[in-house]
Amino acid sequence: MSATAKTYGLLAQFDTAAGIFEAALKVRDAGYKKWDVFTPFPIHGMDEAMGLKNSKVGYFTICGGVTGFFTGMTMIWFMNMFDYGLVVGGKPLFTPLFAFPVSYELTILLSAFATLFGMLVLNRLPKLYNPLFKVARFKAATDDKFFICIEAADPKFAEAKAVLENAGATAIDIVED
Amino acid sequence: MGNAASIPASAVAGKKHDHDHSAPPKIVAVDCPKELEREPLVLNGRSFHWITNRIANVCEDDMPAWWWPAFIISAGVMGMMFSLLAYLVSTGVGVWGLNNPAAWAWDITNFVFWIGIGHAGTLISAVLFLLRQKWRTSINRSAEAMTLFAVACAGIFPVFHTGRVWFALTPGYLIPMPNFNYIWPQFRSPLLWDVFAVSTYGTVSLIFWYVGLIPDLATLRDRARNKVRGFFYGLFSLGWTGSNRHWSNYEKAYMIFAGISTPLVLSVHSIVSFDFAVSNVPGWHTTIFPPYFVAGAIFSGFGMVLTLLVPMRTLFKLEDIVTVRHIELMCKVILATGSIVGYAYGMEFFIAWYGGSPYELYAFKNRAFGPYWWAYWSMITCNVISPHFFWFKWCRSNMVFVFLASIVVNIGMWFERFVIIVTSLHRDYLPASWGYFTPTWVDVCTFIGSFGLFMTLFLLFIRYLPAIAMSEVKGVTPQADPHHPLGGAKGGHH
Numbered sequence: 001m002s003a004t005a006k007t008y009g010l011l012a013q014f015d016t017a018a019g020i021f022e023a024a025l026k027v028r029d030a031g032y033k034k035w036d037v038f039t040p041f042p043i044h045g046m047d048e049a050m051g052l053k054n055s056k057v058g059y060f061t062i063c064g065g066v067t068g069f070f071t072g073m074t075m076i077w078f079m080n081m082f083d084y085g086l087v088v089g090g091k092p093l094f095t096p097l098f099a100f101p102v103s104y105e106l107t108i109l110l111s112a113f114a115t116l117f118g119m120l121v122l123n124r125l126p127k128l129y130n131p132l133f134k135v136a137r138f139k140a141a142t143d144d145k146f147f148i149c150i151e152a153a154d155p156k157f158a159e160a161k162a163v164l165e166n167a168g169a170t171a172i173d174i175v176e177d
Numbered sequence: 178m179g180n181a182a183s184i185p186a187s188a189v190a191g192k193k194h195d196h197d198h199s200a201p202p203k204i205v206a207v208d209c210p211k212e213l214e215r216e217p218l219v220l221n222g223r224s225f226h227w228i229t230n231r232i233a234n235v236c237e238d239d240m241p242a243w244w245w246p247a248f249i250i251s252a253g254v255m256g257m258m259f260s261l262l263a264y265l266v267s268t269g270v271g272v273w274g275l276n277n278p279a280a281w282a283w284d285i286t287n288f289v290f291w292i293g294i295g296h297a298g299t300l301i302s303a304v305l306f307l308l309r310q311k312w313r314t315s316i317n318r319s320a321e322a323m324t325l326f327a328v329a330c331a332g333i334f335p336v337f338h339t340g341r342v343w344f345a346l347t348p349g350y351l352i353p354m355p356n357f358n359y360i361w362p363q364f365r366s367p368l369l370w371d372v373f374a375v376s377t378y379g380t381v382s383l384i385f386w387y388v389g390l391i392p393d394l395a396t397l398r399d400r401a402r403n404k405v406r407g408f409f410y411g412l413f414s415l416g417w418t419g420s421n422r423h424w425s426n427y428e429k430a431y432m433i434f435a436g437i438s439t440p441l442v443l444s445v446h447s448i449v450s451f452d453f454a455v456s457n458v459p460g461w462h463t464t465i466f467p468p469y470f471v472a473g474a475i476f477s478g479f480g481m482v483l484t485l486l487v488p489m490r491t492l493f494k495l496e497d498i499v500t501v502r503h504i505e506l507m508c509k510v511i512l513a514t515g516s517i518v519g520y521a522y523g524m525e526f527f528i529a530w531y532g533g534s535p536y537e538l539y540a541f542k543n544r545a546f547g548p549y550w551w552a553y554w555s556m557i558t559c560n561v562i563s564p565h566f567f568w569f570k571w572c573r574s575n576m577v578f579v580f581l582a583s584i585v586v587n588i589g590m591w592f593e594r595f596v597i598i599v600t601s602l603h604r605d606y607l608p609a610s611w612g613y614f615t616p617t618w619v620d621v622c623t624f625i626g627s628f629g630l631f632m633t634l635f636l637l638f639i640r641y642l643p644a645i646a647m648s649e650v651k652g653v654t655p656q657a658d659p660h661h662p663l664g665g666a667k668g669g670h671h
Contacts, residue, residue, distance in 0.1 A: 015665075016656070040396070041652035042421070055430075058429065065437075079353060083361065098365045101373070109377040128416060139399040143229045
C-alpha cells in the first residue's frame with residue numbers, strides 16, 4: 001500500500017452518465033473490491049456494471065409482514081375470545097374472517113417499518129461522519145456530477161490513480177480521512 | 178419495429194410477378210421507419226443542473242409576495258377549526274346538527290371526502306410506479322404530501338364525532354385497550370377495521386414520502402446557504418451520498434413500498450366503504466361499494482392534485498417539468514374513474530330495482546326525488562357530466578378549464594358522500610323515525626376550517642421541502658441514460 005495512513009481514498013469525477021457507466025465497468029474489471037459509485041439519481045444497469053448482488057431488503061419485508069399478520073390474528077383472538085369473550089350479534093367469538101382486515105393492515109404496516117429499517121441497516125444510515133464530504137467538489141454528487149471513490153483499504157489501491165485516469169475522469173481528488 | 182409494414186410500396190408492387198417458390202426470395206432494401214419519439218417528460222432539453230436549481234430554488238429563495246397573505250388566511254381558517262373543535266368538546270356533540278335518524282352527517286361525509294382525496298397520492302406514487310408510468314416523477318412528491326395532509330384532515334372528524342374525545346383515544350373506543358369494565362374493542366365491527374386501515378395508511382404514506390425525500394434532502398443539504406438549513410437538511414438526509422451501493426438497497430425498498438402500498442390503497446377505501454356496506458341500512462348494504470368507493474376516491478384525489486398543481490406550476494414557473502402532457506394524462510385518469518363512478522350510480526339504481534327489496538328501491542327513489550333531491554342532482558351534474566368534457570383535447574390542455582373542472586369534481590364528490598350517508602339514514606325502515614338533517618353553523622365552519630389546515634400544511638410544504646422529486650425527474654431525462662447519445666454514449670442505441 002503506497003497510501004499514508006491518513007488517506008481515505010481517491011475520488012474521481014465524471015461528467016456524463018455514459019462516462020461513469022463505462023468507468024464503473026473498467027474499475028470492476030480491474031478487480032477492485034472497496035470502491036463505490038456516487039450519482040445524483042440511480043443509473044439503470046449500474047448494479048450489474050459494479051457487480052453488485054441483488055439487494056437483501058426483501059428479507060426484512062417478509063419477516064415484518066409475517067409478524068404483522070400473526071400479531072393481528074393473535075391480538076384479536078386474545079382480546080375477543082380468550083381474555084373477555086363477548087357475544088355481539090350472535091356472531092362467533094373468533095374466526096379468521098372478521099380478523100382478516102385488521103391483520104391485513106398490520107401485515108402492511110409492519111412490512112413498511114421492516115423495509116425502512118432494513119434499507120437503513122443495509123446502508124449503514126444514518127451516518128454522522130463521512131470523509132467524502134471534505135471534498136468541495138463532492139457537493140455536485142447530489143446535483144449533476146458523477147463520482148467513483150476507490151478506498152485506500154483496497155489491496156490494489158496503488159494503481160487506482162492510473163485506472164481512474166484511464167477511465168476518463170475529469171478530476172481526481174485525494175480524500176483525507 | 179415491424180419491418181413488414183415498412184417495405185416500400187414499389188417493392189410490394191413487383192411481388193406478383195416473381196412469386197416463384199423455386200427461386201430464392203429477392204432481397205429488397207427496406208427503409209426502416211423512424212422510431213417515434215415520445216413527448217419528452219422534461220421540455221426544452223433542460224440539464225440536470227437546471228432541474229436542481231429550478232426545483233430547489235422554490236424552497237430556497239424568499240417566498241413570492243402572495244405566499245404570506247395565503248399562509249395567514251389559511252392559518253386563520255385553521256385556527257377557526259380548532260376553536261370550534263374546542264367548543265364542541267367543551268359543550269357537547271350537539272353543537273353539530275346531528276339528530277336521531279341522521280347520527281352521521283357532515284362529520285363522516287367530511288371524513289370520507291378527505292380520505293378519498295388522499296388516495297390519488299398513493300395511486301400516483303405506488304400504482305403508477307409499478308406500471309412504469311414515468312410521468313409520475315414530476316407530480317408524485319406533491320401528490321404524496323397532499324395525501325398526508327388530507328389524511329390529517331380526515332382523522333379529525335371521526336375522532337371528534339365521538340363527542341367525548343378522550344374516550345376515543347384512551348381507554349379505547351378506537352385504540353385497542355380495555356375500557357373501564359375490562360371489555361376490549363370488538364373486531365367484528367368495520368368501524369374498528371377502519372381505525373387500523375386509516376392509521377396504517379397515514380403511517381405507510383408518511384414512510385413512503387420520507388424515503389422518497391431522502392436524496393432530495395441531501396441535495397438541499399449540499400446547497401444550503403446557512404448553517405441552520407445545513408443542519409436540519411443534513412439531519413433528515415441521514416448522511417445520504419448517492420452511493421450506488423445505497424441506491425441499490427434504496428431502489429429495492431422503494432419498489433417494495435410501491436408493492437405494499439398498492440394493495441393498501443385499495444384496501445383502505447374498501448374498508449371505508451365497509452363502514453356502510455356491512456350494515457343493513459337500505460342504500461348502504463350493497464356489494465358494489467368497495468370498487469365504487471375506490472374509483473370515486475381516485476377521481477376526487479386527482480381532482481385535488483390538479484387544483485393544487487395547475488396554479489403551482491405557473492406560480493413557480495415549473496411548466497417545463499410539470500408539462501401540459503402531465504396535466505392531460507391526469508385529466509384522462511379523471512375521465513376514466515369518473516366514468517366508473519357514473520356507471521356505479523346507474524348500477525346501484527338497477528340493482529335496487531332488480532333486487533326486489535321495496536326498502537332498497539324506496540331508498541333510491543327517495544335519494545333522487547325525495548327531500549334531498551338537490552344534493553343528488555348536484556352530485557350527478559358534477560360527477561357524471563363534468564368529467565366527459567375531458568374527451569376533448571382543448572378541455573384537457575386549457576389550464577383555466579382544467580382548474581375549474583377539478584374544483585367541480587371535488588364539489589361533486591363531497592355531495593356524493595353526503596348523498597350516500599344522509600339520504601340513506603334520514604328515512605329507513607320505520608316512517609315514525611324519519612327526520613331531516615340540517616347543518617348548523619358549527620358544522621359548516623368546521624368543514625371550511627379543515628381546508629385551512631390542509632392549505633396551511635401544503636403552503637409550509639412548498640416553503641421548506643422540494644415540491645418535485647428532483648432525483649427522480651433527473652432519472653427520467655434522456656441524458657440520464659448511459660446508452661443514450663444525450664447521456665454521452667458513443668454510437669447511439671445498441
